[in-house]
Amino acid sequence: MTETPLPDTLSGLLGLGGFGIAGELLAGILASAIVGTFMLLNTALAGPWAKRKITAAFTDRISVNRIGPAGIGTIVVDAVRLLSKELIIPEDADRPAYDIAPLVLASSALLGFAVIPMGNGIQVADPEIGLAYVFAVASIASLGLVMAGYASNNKYSFLGGLRAVAQNLAYEIPLVLTGASVVIFAGSLRMSEIVAAQSGTLFSLGPISVPAWFAFVNPFAFALFFVANLAEVGRNPFDIPEAPTEIVAGYQTEYSSVYFVLFYLGEFIHIFLGGAIIATLFLGGPAGPVLPGIVWFTIKIWAVFFFTQWARSAVPRVRIDQLIQIGWKGMLVLSFANLVLTAVIVGVIA
Secondary structure, three states: OOOOOOHHHHHHHHHHHHHHHHHHHHHHHHHHHHHHHHHHHHHHHHHHHHHHHHHHHHHHOOOOOOOOHHHHHHHHHHHHHHHOOOOOOOOOOOOOOHHHHHHHHHHHHHHHHHHHHOOOOOOOOOOOOHHHHHHHHHOOOOHHHHHHHHHHOOOHHHHHHHHHHHHHHHHHHHHHHHHHHHHHHHHOOOOOOOHHHOOOOOEEEEEEEEHHHHHHHHHHHHHHHHHHHHHHOOOOOOOOHHOHHHHOHHHOOOOOOHHHHHHHHHHHHHHHHHHHHHHHHHHHOOOOOOOHHHHHHHHHHHHHHHHHHHHHHOOOOOOHHHHHHHHHHHHHHHHHHHHHHHHHHHHOOO
């Protein structure tokens, strides 16, 4: 990709180039605000409304339909309802850890979008270690989950926090190793170069051309990454940290009002970040015919979101011991095998 980064584009449009570092800082803040607002709007649409509509369609029920066309006004109603509730803080909560945890969870995902190429020059930054940066900031969420579980002074919350850490450790290593296999193919950690490496054609069948997306080049790695991502974002069958039949609501049991909203927001932002990483690593990023790149990027991340909601409705939850065994004895071994095989294949071809 050769598009000019979004801060540089804004700097040129607004004439900020003559203000030196201050102009660059302002352009970066504006670019971050645009990307952040775009993703927050997607999250607002997904959480209170689309999630209910998709789940109702899968389970043959009637979903929200009273407020606005197709019930879309539920987004505003839910926001007002949740934010206006009383903020109840447990008497023996460990503050400020209790207060910081929801912010850590939500902000860690938003930081990841800074290096995601969304098409048409919509990318805040494009560092050489872009993929490593995304994995690093996304993993900060684990800290927020531990803080929430511990600081709530609730045994169910604490158990949920411990389960979340055990799960993230078990599946983040396969996630990173599978991402490393993509880096071997692309020859770079830079997100724009990973997208550019998928710009060719893998093969053609008459008038139909199959793009060289890494999902087609290495479907095994794509499947591994998809499953590991489900575990990272806590969707079935890997929603053990929030298992309502066992630990009430897990690490977020003692949170209400705006704090609960931040946890809910963080959960869905992480789902979309996972979708953005999958789209970038395996689905050609914003690439696609006819439509602008940002439209294709949005379609791809929503496709991942749709799949997570299908899993939530259709796939039964596994036990915590089964979850850990799948991660350490299954996913880890398969991800190492995929990494070695990819290195051998690329080495032979090169």
